[in-house]
Amino acid sequence: MQFYKLKGWFYKKLHKERFEKFNWDVDLSKPVKEQCFVVFDTETSDMDFKRAKAISLGAFRLEGLTLNLSEYISFRIENPIESLESIKVHGIIPSELKDGLKPEQTCWEFLRFSKGCVLVGYFVEIDITVMKNLIRDACGGVFLPYYLDVIDLLEPKDRIPTLEELTKELNLPLSTLHDALEDAYMTSLAFLKLVKKYQNLSLTDLPLRR
Numbered sequence: 001m002q003f004y005k006l007k008g009w010f011y012k013k014l015h016k017e018r019f020e021k022f023n024w025d026v027d028l029s030k031p032v033k034e035q036c037f038v039v040f041d042t043e044t045s046d047m048d049f050k051r052a053k054a055i056s057l058g059a060f061r062l063e064g065l066t067l068n069l070s071e072y073i074s075f076r077i078e079n080p081i082e083s084l085e086s087i088k089v090h091g092i093i094p095s096e097l098k099d100g101l102k103p104e105q106t107c108w109e110f111l112r113f114s115k116g117c118v119l120v121g122y123f124v125e126i127d128i129t130v131m132k133n134l135i136r137d138a139c140g141g142v143f144l145p146y147y148l149d150v151i152d153l154l155e156p157k158d159r160i161p162t163l164e165e166l167t168k169e170l171n172l173p174l175s176t177l178h179d180a181l182e183d184a185y186m187t188s189l190a191f192l193k194l195v196k197k198y199q200n201l202s203l204t205d206l207p208l209r210r
Contacts, residue, residue: 004210022141058181
């Protein structure tokens with residue numbers, strides 16, 4: 001049994017409904033080109049990711065290794081910003097979050113949109129941690145998704161490029177915007193280009209995490 005299957009089995013036994021209600025199975029034997037992927041990005045309230053809360057989220061759903069620009073979610077989240085550094089990085093000020101989605105609604109919207117898919121991101125461990133915390137705190141769930149980090153599809157390098165540097169290397173269009181949805185879009189383009197050579201292989205041939 002693969003480690004991530006064993007981990008899922010253990011969490012299901014340990015947390016029961018708190019796990020079952022917030023997670024889904026993925027057919028690992030299906031070719032990559034037949035899988036569903038949700039490429040997402042978050043912006044956070046603090047630069048310390050252990051205590052950071054999501055203040056913005058953007059995601060695209062990819063079916064058949066195709067990006068459909070109408071299949072996306074994007075929203076600000078009503079969470080307090082706790083760091084001036086976060087304001088400088090993301091350009092979001094507290095007053096812009098007053099009309100954002102409640103964390104609980106964000107939790108259910110994200111799960112509805114992502115159900116059945118493998119999550120994908122760039123430096124995605126940060127985003128996975130933020131979403132695990134949101135789902136735990138706002139909805140009482142234990143989140144253990146299957147996910148891929150685009151970084152793991154790159155050739156080994158002395159230094160991991162930024163997302164902007166990677167898009168240049170891959171000759172992809174650059175963007176002057178740096179919000180969660182735009183970063184999810186750029187990550188989607190990079191992922192599709194890098195994953196193409198694996199399209200006829202199964203998910204287990206990719207550096208899948210859980």
